[in-house]
Amino acid sequence: MAQSNIEISQEELQLNPNLKEKPDTLTRIFFRKFFKNKLAVTGSVILFIIIISAVFAPLIAPYSFEQQNLIDKLKPPSSEYWLGTDRYGRDIFTRLLYGGQISLLVGFASVVGALIIGVSVGALAGYYGGIIDAMLMRFVDIVISIPSFFLLITVVTIFKPSVGNLILIFALTTWTNTARLVRGEFLTLRSREFVLASKTIGTKAYKIIFSHILPNAMGPIIVSATLLIGNVILAEAALSYFGLGIQPPTPSWGNMLYDAQNYTVMLSAPWYPFFPGLLILLTVLSFNFIGDGLRDALDPKSID
Amino acid sequence: MVSYIFRRTLMAIPLLLGITILSFVIIKAAPGGPVSMLMDPTLKPSDREKFEEKYGLNDPVHIQYFKWLGNMVKGDFGNSLIKRGVPVSELIMNRLPNTLLLMLVSTFLAAIIAIPFGIYSAMRPYSKLDYTVTVGSFLGVATPNFWFGLMLIMFFSVNLGWFPTGGVATLNAPFSIWDRIHHLILPAIVLALADMAALTRYTRSSMLDVLKQDYIRTAMSKGFKEKKVVLKHGLRNGMIPIVTLFGLMLPSFIGGAAITEKIFSWPGIGSLFIDSAFQRDYPVIMALTVVSAIFVVIGNLLADILYAIFDPRIEY
Numbered sequence: 244m245a246q247s248n249i250e251i252s253q254e255e256l257q258l259n260p261n262l263k264e265k266p267d268t269l270t271r272i273f274f275r276k277f278f279k280n281k282l283a284v285t286g287s288v289i290l291f292i293i294i295i296s297a298v299f300a301p302l303i304a305p306y307s308f309e310q311q312n313l314i315d316k317l318k319p320p321s322s323e324y325w326l327g328t329d330r331y332g333r334d335i336f337t338r339l340l341y342g343g344q345i346s347l348l349v350g351f352a353s354v355v356g357a358l359i360i361g362v363s364v365g366a367l368a369g370y371y372g373g374i375i376d377a378m379l380m381r382f383v384d385i386v387i388s389i390p391s392f393f394l395l396i397t398v399v400t401i402f403k404p405s406v407g408n409l410i411l412i413f414a415l416t417t418w419t420n421t422a423r424l425v426r427g428e429f430l431t432l433r434s435r436e437f438v439l440a441s442k443t444i445g446t447k448a449y450k451i452i453f454s455h456i457l458p459n460a461m462g463p464i465i466v467s468a469t470l471l472i473g474n475v476i477l478a479e480a481a482l483s484y485f486g487l488g489i490q491p492p493t494p495s496w497g498n499m500l501y502d503a504q505n506y507t508v509m510l511s512a513p514w515y516p517f518f519p520g521l522l523i524l525l526t527v528l529s530f531n532f533i534g535d536g537l538r539d540a541l542d543p544k545s546i547d
Numbered sequence: 548m549v550s551y552i553f554r555r556t557l558m559a560i561p562l563l564l565g566i567t568i569l570s571f572v573i574i575k576a577a578p579g580g581p582v583s584m585l586m587d588p589t590l591k592p593s594d595r596e597k598f599e600e601k602y603g604l605n606d607p608v609h610i611q612y613f614k615w616l617g618n619m620v621k622g623d624f625g626n627s628l629i630k631r632g633v634p635v636s637e638l639i640m641n642r643l644p645n646t647l648l649l650m651l652v653s654t655f656l657a658a659i660i661a662i663p664f665g666i667y668s669a670m671r672p673y674s675k676l677d678y679t680v681t682v683g684s685f686l687g688v689a690t691p692n693f694w695f696g697l698m699l700i701m702f703f704s705v706n707l708g709w710f711p712t713g714g715v716a717t718l719n720a721p722f723s724i725w726d727r728i729h730h731l732i733l734p735a736i737v738l739a740l741a742d743m744a745a746l747t748r749y750t751r752s753s754m755l756d757v758l759k760q761d762y763i764r765t766a767m768s769k770g771f772k773e774k775k776v777v778l779k780h781g782l783r784n785g786m787i788p789i790v791t792l793f794g795l796m797l798p799s800f801i802g803g804a805a806i807t808e809k810i811f812s813w814p815g816i817g818s819l820f821i822d823s824a825f826q827r828d829y830p831v832i833m834a835l836t837v838v839s840a841i842f843v844v845i846g847n848l849l850a851d852i853l854y855a856i857f858d859p860r861i862e863y
Contacts, residue, residue: 282682385565388840388847392802396824397573397832477691481806484693485821500694509701516701520694528689535685 276540283536286529293526297343304337308494317512327514329502335515338494339522345495346526349409350476354468356414357475361421362464366452368422369429380426383419391416395478399487409488413475424467428460462541466534473530480523496523552852559844566840567619570833571612624834629826635834639816645715646815650804652731653738654793661743665750666785669758670777680747687744692803696737696810703733713812734811738804742796749792754785787857794850797843 277283296303311331318328326335364383368376386394394416402408432438433456441451482488483497484504491498496519503509503516606614618625624635668677704712710733711717716726757763758781766776805817812818816835823831 282685381561381565384562385569387798388562388566388843389569389836390798390801390805390839390843392799392805393820393836393839396821397570397836400824400827400832401573401576473689477689480691481693484691485809487824500697504697506705509697509705513701513706516694516697520691520698523691523694524686524689527691528685531685531689 286532365425669754
């Protein structure tokens, strides 16, 4: 019976020759929409290059990130030092590669943490509603009201700023938007027929939450997570720039800028503060381009 | 309307209480915390007890909280740990005008640039200019403001010498408006950048929604000039969501202001906060966290009320 419905009559084919092609699947529509977006593709390419160079830093880097050549300090970019050297004669290109590792690691890991907290809180609030929802969401309101940079700095002064602690701190201070978003999605999805149907046949709550509702809410979650990675990278750089984040000699883009904000450096070696900032900018920009592209590509209402 | 405003204001009170509890818990969780800052590590155990007694550290936690809260309601945030004997409220009040000045000027700057660009983008969507504006606002959001500030200082202050590297006025110079403006230009540009970007995008999407509506098409088909229709009929409705945006942007705006102030050694509450964080001056940190959160809550409250006033379609 199903067979006869799928078969396309000769008449229909003549009217619409496109029908001959394979039917559209959701994945195909997604990729087609995403690759049509020039900014999203640009962002993906830039980010891919940045990630690859950070991951393979030990293979690509011409020097070690700690190696000091005091004779060669603050050298301008040359064939020997591609992007010049810093105040201790360390190769800036090498340090940027290793700094990328830290920035990306902190960005990705923090967002994974933020997603775990945010999705759990949002799912509980949205699925159960009532008093649980009210209490959890009032707590979210409280955390959101405190300017996140202030909250971050307050917490950073309490803990020692190691990479692990920073990831934990970012996860603990950035989950709130995800929670709000997930709650909203759950509120609309929980009264849909397929959820009601699962409830009627006695499916357990955790199974409804994780295997029925959550997959339907993934689109907006992925988009906001992508944008959040960019924000966390910016915030980490800001903290490290003020000396409150990643501590030297471990290079991070932020603490390279911290080292470069010095009158003599700015007067005689302007390339030094320029490059780390440029990389932060490019990375965050790529995440934002990709996030925006994903938003359009995952939105069933957007024009194909 | 009056009852809505009343209810909305009442709802802010538990929120404010929650903020104070959270700030208190965070600082209390600090290992060693404020106590170790004040106490001489060579103190004898008996003196240590006297010290703890004097500062009420032996009281149960909730008593300590209520004491702190009670004092705060009276405007007493305690004294700074670093600048001994100086009340925190005095530190804040001395610096607040500088922060407000910087914020007002940069918000104004952001608005007069962003709103026209947003409107034009919405009038000609997917045109070259719209594309440029979109990419520009992406750049604005992604630019680290501390780096942008550093670059401006490097080029315009250190290398060209056109602007001062920081501060609100030339030290030991008589007051002059031009000198103040001269100091204000770079930090205001840096702070305005990110907001400009966000504001452009919101104005564009809000205006796009409005310009699709029937009443705009009706006005156009009656033969009114496009400019008049957009600016007179469209803008009025398009600006309503922007009001809420100011409320939503406030937390990140305050954070951005702190970073900007620190880079330009602008003596406002943001740089006070970062300096206090370095010195672990907990009373100042706590006071500023609470004060900035109160600003955010009041900002959101005002935005909601303004929204209700401007948009008669919404009933409460």
